[in-house]
Amino acid sequence: MLKEKIRALAHEMLPTAIETRRHLHANPELSFMEHNTAAFIAGKLDAMGIPYQKMANTGLVAMIEGTLAASDKVLALRADIDALPIHEKNDVPYVSKFPGVMHACGHDVHTTSLLTTAGILLQLRDSFAGKLKLIFQPGEELVPGGASMMIKEGVLENPRPANILGQHVMPELEAGKIGFRSGTYMASVDEIYITVEGKGGHGAMPHTTIDPVLITSHLITGLQQLVSRNANPTTPSVLTFGRVIADGAHNVIPDKVTIDGTFRTLDENWRQEARKRIEKMATALVESMGGKCTVFIKPGYPVLYNNERLTAATRQHTEAYVGKENVTDLDIWMAAEDFAAYSQITDACFYRLGTGNAARGITSGLHTATFDVDESAIETGAGLMAWLAVKSLEN
Structure with missing residues (x-):
């Protein structure tokens, strides 16, 4: 009967959850600036009587302990709370109040879901034994990421969780669906910043210059060899340069060009080698054409790995909650997630919550100005996480 109790509570709490989600959506805050968001979460936890402590400036970790029996089992559940620097274009009552800041990655849903899960578990404390870290x-969206900061401050200690679960919205999946992938799931990410210096001059007299624009064009093309000719074809790799600044004019060759990019892969050893190759190739190529080159590679998140045993068990419990027909397999995803930092330390499972609704036109992708969700998914997400928490501690 526990499953039905959780379903009933999730359904009963949905109206309040939607209010919470809409408040968060209308009041987004950028990474590591989530002061009002943290205060709002703290207020919700206070109202429920759930103890918590602050971490990483704007983070919080709360604790719920079951009363069924004495147990030293500990499970962690994670939600991220930050928004993105995107100007929202949705015409909805809960549109962002802050131009240029938007919950375009569903973190408002993640936070709402975990708060609702907390409310469900609080009413069911006599149904489970063990401790739940919420x-x-x-700062999930900004390197070095809030996960690594909270880990350094001891979020996975005293007590240490044996497992950690996290969920992320997926607009490509219809609301009510859940997606899993066991093993390597999401890519590492490193930020690349390169400056190519030459000698500027008149566009009509290129022979008197060392043209950094031309050099950079060769550099961008040449660096793609890292993927096409150096990476093992069986190892997914992505090298992308999305920002090129050559601040000259139609007839002015500038003194320097800057390019910003990202490198992603699913193999940590190749990741380390590729970073060395990027620096070596860039320096050599630019110098061979008469310029000077500086390369700065900012390490980002590691590969996200879903523990096979935990993922299999979590999937089995999910099928029992939402039905096997509503659980699907996921492909690898070359996006990055700082939940990966937790997966480097303890057994982790990061799964996807369907939030799309094609019939209602809710299909926009993550990180877009028109992203939105079918809010019925919050009932599924909160109830499922409560069910998974109880079953994980039980096992």
Whole structure:
């Protein structure tokens, strides 16, 4: 009967959950600036009587302990709370109040879901034994990421969780569906910043210059060899340069060009080698054409790995909650997630919550100005996480 109790509570709490989600959506805050968001979460936890402590400036970790029996089992549940620097274009009552800031990655849903899960578990404390750590993490969208900061401050200690679960919205999946992938799931990410210096001059007299624009064009093309000719074809790799600044004019060759990019892969050893190759190739190529080159590679998140045993068990419990027909397999995803930092330390499972609704036109992708969700998914997400928490501690 526990499953039905959780379903009933999730359904009963949905109206309040939608209010919470809409408040968060209308009041987004950028990474590591989530002061009002953290205060709002703290207020919700206070109202429920759930103890918590602050971490990483704007993060919180709360604790719920079951009363069924004495147990030293500990499970962590994680939600991220930050928004993105995107100007929202949705015409909805809960549109962002802050131009240029938007919950375009569903973190408002993640936070709402975990708060609702907390409310469900609080009413069912006599149905489980063990402790649940509820992690409300800041700064997922900005390297070095709030996960690593909270880990350094001891979020996975005293007590140490044996497992950690996290969920992320997926607009490509219809609301009510859940997606899983066991093993390597999401890519590492490193930020690349390169400056190519030459000698500027008149566009009509290129022979008197060392043209950094031309050099950079060769550099961008040449660096793609890292993927096409150096990476093992069986190892997914992505090298992308999305920002090129050559601040000259139609007839002015500038003194320097800057390019910003990202490198992603699913193999940590190749990741380390590729970073060395990028620096070596860039320096050599630019110098061979008469310029000077500086390369700065900012390490980002590691590969996200879903523990096979935990993922299999979590999937089995999910099928029991939402029905086997509503659980699907996921492909690898070359996006990055700082939940990966937790997966480097303890057994982790990061799964996807369907939030799309094609019939209602809710199909926009993550990180877009028109992203939105079918809010019925919050009932599924909160109830499922409560069910998974109880079953994980039980096992």
